[in-house]
Amino acid sequence: MSRITRKELKTDKFALEVEHGISFFEHHKGEAVKYGAIALGVIVLIAGYTIYQRGQHSTRQAALAAAIKVQEAPVGQTGTGSMDFPNQEAKDQATIRVFSELQSKYSSSDEGEIAQYYLGSIKADQGKLADAEKLFQDVAQKGDEKYASLAKLSLAQIYFADGRVDQGEKTLRELIANPTVFVSADQASISLARFLAARKPAEARKLLDPLRNRQGNVGQVAVSLLAEIPQ
DSSP states (O other), rough: OOOOHHHHHHSSHHHHHHHHHHGGGGGGGGGHHHHHHHHHHHHHHHHHHHHHHHOOHHHHHHHHHHHHHHHSSSSSOOOSOOBBBBHHHHHHHHHHHHHHHHHHHHSSSSHHHHHHHHHHHHHHTOHHHHHHHHHHHHHHSSSHHHHHHHHHHHHHHHHHTTOOOOHHHHHHHHHHHHHOOSSSSHHHHHHHHHHHHHTOOHHHHHHHHTTTTSHHHHHHHHHHHHHHHHH
């Protein structure tokens, strides 16, 4: 699976760019390590969106920015300063600590929800899908609809990975029926079609056919996926 860059994510079509790369859970849990990198890129965009929308520089936002700076720090001795980490394990420990503190201190705020989603993404990146699921579920149940929808999209990936196909399909269909700024109906449809392609090819085509003539990324991804579905 190709990794999506943050440059690609920083567009108003980020949902489709993300979906274009999220296929790892369809195969096996061992590929979960690839999931985190995408999710973390998404959350950087979300954080920027939130701060931009508010146009404020609150204590919570400063704490979130500081936590993201830790996540963005390089691994290895690059000579760029004190934020360097000798290895990924050390970086993960520091990142979990700062996001855990942020989530605990500001649990009822947008920044707290972002922190919890970020923690779920880190756990997924480490292959700890049970821990990731618990964190995503909490955001999905208690968070603002924007962050809840993104958590549900992540949960659907986990459900399919664990063989809970019906639960994954139900979750994605709910997202299709209730789109948000972070998870569009098109994104949820494409994600569901990916998972149904091998099991229910006719249903997958039914989801993709209305999208194939759309302009831009939506149509391109739909056409590409339709070409891959068994006849």
